[in-house]
Amino acid sequence: MSDALCGPSNALQQFKQQTSHDRTLQQDRLATRNAPSQGFRSADPRAGLLDPEFEAFQAGLPPSELPQYQQFQHQQPVFAAPSQQPAWASDFQRMQISPQPLAQHHNVQQMHAGPATADWAQGFREQMAHSAPRAQQSASSPQAFQQRARFGMPGFQSHFAQPGYAPEVQQSKGKEPAVEAFDEAAFERAFDQAREDLMEEADQVAKGVSTMDQFDVQMHSNHDMQDPGLPRQTAINEILQEPAMDMEQEVNQDVLHGETEQHQETQNNDDDALAATAQELLNKIEHNQTDKFKNSQFLGLMRKLRDREMKVEGDKMVETATAGSSSNTGQALNSISHSPMSRFNNSEQRPSPLGVPGVGTQQAMREGIPAHEQDLDTGRHIDGRDGQEVVDLLNERERVLYADELHTEDSDSEFMTTSPYYQR
Amino acid sequence: MLEFRTAGFNPYSVKYSPFFDSRLAVASGANFGLVGNGRLFILNLTANGIACEKFFETQDCLFDLAWSEAHENQLLTAGGDGSLKLFDIGVGEFPVAGWQEHQREVFSVHWNLVNKGTFLSSSWDGTVKIWSPEKKESLLTLPVHSCVYSAQFSPHHPDIVTCVSRDSHLRVFDLRSKPSAQNHLTLAIPIHAQPKVAPPGMNRMNGPTECLTHDWNKYRDSVLATAGVDGVIRTFDLRVPSGPVNAMPGHEYAVRKLSWSPHLSDVLLSASYDMTCRVWTDGSNVDKGGEGIGFGRELGRMDRHTEFAMGVDWCLFGAEGWCATCAWDERVLVWDVREHMRGP
Numbered sequence: 183m184s185d186a187l188c189g190p191s192n193a194l195q196q197f198k199q200q201t202s203h204d205r206t207l208q209q210d211r212l213a214t215r216n217a218p219s220q221g222f223r224s225a226d227p228r229a230g231l232l233d234p235e236f237e238a239f240q241a242g243l244p245p246s247e248l249p250q251y252q253q254f255q256h257q258q259p260v261f262a263a264p265s266q267q268p269a270w271a272s273d274f275q276r277m278q279i280s281p282q283p284l285a286q287h288h289n290v291q292q293m294h295a296g297p298a299t300a301d302w303a304q305g306f307r308e309q310m311a312h313s314a315p316r317a318q319q320s321a322s323s324p325q326a327f328q329q330r331a332r333f334g335m336p337g338f339q340s341h342f343a344q345p346g347y348a349p350e351v352q353q354s355k356g357k358e359p360a361v362e363a364f365d366e367a368a369f370e371r372a373f374d375q376a377r378e379d380l381m382e383e384a385d386q387v388a389k390g391v392s393t394m395d396q397f398d399v400q401m402h403s404n405h406d407m408q409d410p411g412l413p414r415q416t417a418i419n420e421i422l423q424e425p426a427m428d429m430e431q432e433v434n435q436d437v438l439h440g441e442t443e444q445h446q447e448t449q450n451n452d453d454d455a456l457a458a459t460a461q462e463l464l465n466k467i468e469h470n471q472t473d474k475f476k477n478s479q480f481l482g483l484m485r486k487l488r489d490r491e492m493k494v495e496g497d498k499m500v501e502t503a504t505a506g507s508s509s510n511t512g513q514a515l516n517s518i519s520h521s522p523m524s525r526f527n528n529s530e531q532r533p534s535p536l537g538v539p540g541v542g543t544q545q546a547m548r549e550g551i552p553a554h555e556q557d558l559d560t561g562r563h564i565d566g567r568d569g570q571e572v573v574d575l576l577n578e579r580e581r582v583l584y585a586d587e588l589h590t591e592d593s594d595s596e597f598m599t600t601s602p603y604y605q606r
Numbered sequence: 607m608l609e610f611r612t613a614g615f616n617p618y619s620v621k622y623s624p625f626f627d628s629r630l631a632v633a634s635g636a637n638f639g640l641v642g643n644g645r646l647f648i649l650n651l652t653a654n655g656i657a658c659e660k661f662f663e664t665q666d667c668l669f670d671l672a673w674s675e676a677h678e679n680q681l682l683t684a685g686g687d688g689s690l691k692l693f694d695i696g697v698g699e700f701p702v703a704g705w706q707e708h709q710r711e712v713f714s715v716h717w718n719l720v721n722k723g724t725f726l727s728s729s730w731d732g733t734v735k736i737w738s739p740e741k742k743e744s745l746l747t748l749p750v751h752s753c754v755y756s757a758q759f760s761p762h763h764p765d766i767v768t769c770v771s772r773d774s775h776l777r778v779f780d781l782r783s784k785p786s787a788q789n790h791l792t793l794a795i796p797i798h799a800q801p802k803v804a805p806p807g808m809n810r811m812n813g814p815t816e817c818l819t820h821d822w823n824k825y826r827d828s829v830l831a832t833a834g835v836d837g838v839i840r841t842f843d844l845r846v847p848s849g850p851v852n853a854m855p856g857h858e859y860a861v862r863k864l865s866w867s868p869h870l871s872d873v874l875l876s877a878s879y880d881m882t883c884r885v886w887t888d889g890s891n892v893d894k895g896g897e898g899i900g901f902g903r904e905l906g907r908m909d910r911h912t913e914f915a916m917g918v919d920w921c922l923f924g925a926e927g928w929c930a931t932c933a934w935d936e937r938v939l940v941w942d943v944r945e946h947m948r949g950p
Contacts (some may be wrong), residue, residue: 478913480934499642501642
């Protein structure tokens with residue numbers, strides 16, 4: 183160790199130190215053994231065989247307590263130690279090195295049956311189903327995520343947060359295998375739960391501590407007034423928890439959400455998320471009655487978002503149209519597709535702006551906007567007409583080719599199409 | 607006091623050019639950065655007030671900017687879509703270079719002041735990345751595992767990087783250290799720890815809160831200041847890595863941006879969500895009655911902004927005390943701190 187840290191050294195030397203240790207055995211023991219397909223190492227069927235014995239040895243248990251050991255004694259009496267040998271030596275001799283006899287007792291099979299993660303997630307899910315049923319309510323669309331995220335971060339939401347400690351537990355780091363995505367929901371719920379606990383804890387601490395900060399005191403009293411404290415906490419947590427969402431999952435959802443109704447639902451959830459966040463913020467600055475805060479445009483915008491007088495369409499903030507312009511179809515669709523899970527079921531108050539059903543809502547909005555005001559970024563939205571040009575082109579080509587074909591076989595195409603012999 | 611309106615865009619950051627005393631840049635976003643485009647303004651201080659020399663449009667909100675230290679016409683922006691863009695004032699309307707590695711909003715960019723060939727970015731994806739303008743990929747990624755609101759190179763050393771993050775820690779990276787499991791992390795100082803000199807009336811500190819901004823002192827090479835959601839400005843001395851040296855409460859809401867004076871070793875400027883910009887001394891200036899270490903206090907404040915104050919920067923040139931601030935009221939104000947000082 184010492185020569186690694188001081189004195190002349192070169193990269194090769196360092197490298198050698200790293201590689202010359204053979205740690206495979208420890209790693210085999212310590213590493214979780216997943217299905218062999220997940221790693222590049224070939225799985226050693228004997229890996230883990232000795233774990234129970236090793237544990238027992240560590241714990242100082244007499245080897246006779248091991249179930250394997252009993253059978254082992256029957257099978258291999260040859261190894262029975264001469265009695266005069268010291269205890270450790272006999273322990274050593276009794277240790278089972280060869281794989282065959284034990285393979286049947288040991289749970290090798292279990293370990294390799296199916297991806298371990300599945301069971302694991304299942305367990306998680308069952309456990310969490312009781313304690314944290316609310317995580318799924320949060321907005322599920324990437325847009326909602328982004329907006330809430332934006333709200334939260336550089337903006338104001340989290341900056342007004344009380345001294346509650348919200349550690350970033352989950353990070354999305356590059357690509358993960360597809361199998362992992364399966365666990366996300368359970369995972370997030372688990373972290374969510376942990377975070378809530380943490381927040382509550384921090385809250386308790388803060389309650390006791392924050393004597394100096396009037397703002398905090400005020401906020402806590404808000405909490406208390408509001409009630410049991412739990413729903414409010416929940417809202418906070420959801421907002422804080424949003425950033426943990428996985429990028430890839432978003433993309434997947436983006437693809438999935440091509441469907442008409444889901445798209446609508448997404449939109450609704452986005453609005454919900456925004457409104458909730460705005461509400462959150464407004465509650466926090468409620469006590470501030472200075473003129474600046476009263477007249478603030480930004481806070482005015484927040485109020486509008488909260489009251490759903492404004493909403494986000496694509497890349498723009500738009501005034502929600504008043505009742506006159508919304509048609510019945512739009513209304514109906516809106517309320518049908520509105521998720522029962524969402525926290526605010528006030529779809530009546532939120533008429534679809536142009537009453538255009540379907541994927542085209544945003545598109546229609548876009549078209550309603552004068553060309554010079556339109557945002558050029560169409561790539562973000564699912565365009566129903568995407569690829570239509572290509573299709574048209576292909577059809578065109580096909581038609582031309584077909585016509586050519588006809589001409590080469592027989593110049594009289596009219597004859598062909600009218601003739602009873604024409605097989606087509 | 608000079609004023610410029612960034613009509614339709616809400617500024618997030620303002621920076622003086624390190625080359626020209628009359629040039630400013632402002633990074634902004636439409637709709638308070640919630641949705642919509644971003645715009646980078648290049649402003650000139652003229653005899654007739656502030657004039658917009660040029661602006662660049664971007665697809666997503668811009669959260670921060672940094673002037674190139676190597677080229678007087680170039681500047682770097684941090685985008686809400688995770689992109690970094692290098693603009694050249696003399697070149698068209700599009701960036702001359704772009705980098706896209708961050709998975710989330712980039713919150714800060716900073717140019718290396720000593721070795722002028724590198725810059726860094728910090729993002730909500732929990733990483734700080736070191737870049738070179740010549741390379742398409744980042745040179746180095748420093749994982750922080752928590753949303754990084756602000757990262758900087760030390761102005762005294764080319765290989766020291768600091769950052770503050772949501773988890774209420776000030777991290778110091780030494781890029782000369784061996785790449786190891788530590789990823790160059792040398793120090794992680796808890797920002798919420800008890801300060802060495804607790805200000806009167808502030809007996810116990812709150813728990814951890816998100817830290818939003820930090821800045822290196824330009825004169826004392828081991829001193830930094832941080833501020834964040836709890837509205838308290840803290841100073842740190844890296845020689846005492848157990849916690850803050852000094853704490854200065856005063857802002858009602860979160861402090862968004864902080865900057866040490868380039869002229870005075872003890873003076874700080876801050877912008878806050880309480881819509882004020884305040885000037886502070888950390889009490890270290892012996893000539894002004896400080897004792898090298900002592901109680902910080904507010905020297906003065908500027909109340910003109912009518913929305914959340916977002917960015918501050920000191921002018922490097924001319925008389926000490928000139929600064930620029932920006933806020934969500936779509937205004938950039940250039941003013942002299944000395945006019946807003948209160949009597950002692």
